């Protein structure tokens with residue numbers, strides 16, 4: 001409902017109503033829609049206009065009053081104070097609001113299927129955590145020793161990286177590991193090569209660290225190693241190029257490591273979804289070739305849930321020590337309960353079980369997705385992961401198609417969102433893991449209707 005002030009109420013937003021009002025009020029003052037000296041309606045009138053109880057408007061006014069945005073003048077009413085706006089915060093993208101998409105069917109890539117009821121392995125892990133007292137003091141900043149050992153075994157077994165606990169650091173996921181690495185090892189102005197098209201959060205992390213980004217083209221096999229120019233670091237997704245899906249062949253891997261040895265560059269291997277491979281087993285990780293030159297990043301975001309915010313970084317012992325020393329000072333590492341649960345999930349085979357189950361389920365969905373979409377373009381990247389990419393004819397406008405899909409209730413990612421300077425065809429990046437199977441079928445039907453109208 002609208003009021004005489006630029007305020008609205010969204011009962012579905014999940015934020016208490018008085019906080020919604022206060023937040024919108026501050027924004028309106030900062031961007032000039034509400035000027036100093038403006039007289040506000042009484043709490044009673046505002047409550048009537050908005051269709052809320054007076055306690056809501058009173059709580060909002062109390063909050064704004066306490067913060068100094070409004071003032072009462074005896075006998076005259078309540079007025080906007082003379083707040084000198086700070087320089088507005090410049091946002092790179094609209095603020096992330098996961099709830100905004102909650103009612104839509106999402107085919108955005110990267111999020112696994114989460115069953116509505118937790119299964120026994122999950123419950124067992126948390127029960128086990130709940131029976132233990134937390135440690136007496138601060139933990140090891142690199143991670144719980146037992147978890148580091150379990151992760152070293154895991155990456156040796158699953159990704160072929162010969163390493164020990166001293167090579168492992170527990171993280172809050174890939175992006176956390178990447179940012180830590182950039183903070184500790186890079187200087188502003190350093191050059192970092194990043195795949196184009198590539199993972200946006202890696203680009204944002206590099207920008208935030210004031211690095212110079214070098215856009216490197218990719219083809220159906222992944223990063224074009226022969227196109228690399230001088231760079232202090234390279235971010236690469238060798239097992240399933242994000243988002244086009246190429247698998248970096250052995251010859252290119254060897255060439256990349258040789259190049260890094262020659263130039264002294266650091267290779268950052270983002271191994272985000274290598275667990276899901278539908279043709280042959282994944283190639284061993286790049287880090288297996290040279291742990292002095294490669295830092296390997298793994299995550300639970302694709303196998304269990306991105307909401308866990310857990311992952312691992314595997315590197316030389318010297319690098320892990322350096323990163324852990326920084327973390328000991330910054331206090332920025334995953335909390336004990338999360339790590340203890342992760343340990344239980346690894347030790348009891350819950351993670352392996354989830355991967356096996358996911359692989360079976362996603363294989364069928366992937367086959368269905370490819371069958372439905374193949375008449376509309378060229379499908380790439382279907383051998384692995386949780387998404388495929390549909391390359392569209394050059395005259396297609398993928399942004400417009402994604403907007404039309406959203407209008408029809410389906411979220412897909414346009415490929416041009418992932419492109420920077422290297423030209424290439426338009427397309428859609430389609431995640432098939434997140435919805436239930438029936439929702440996936442419905443979403444694909446909607447999408448094909450839009451693609452047929454193109």
Ligand SMILES: Cc1ncc(COP(=O)(O)O)c(C=O)c1O
Nearest residue numbers: 110173174175199242272299301
């Ligand atoms: C290329 C890539 N790397 C990593 C991740 C996962 O990041 P995190 O472990 O920080 O959740 C994603 C998730 O979408 C991704 O697409």
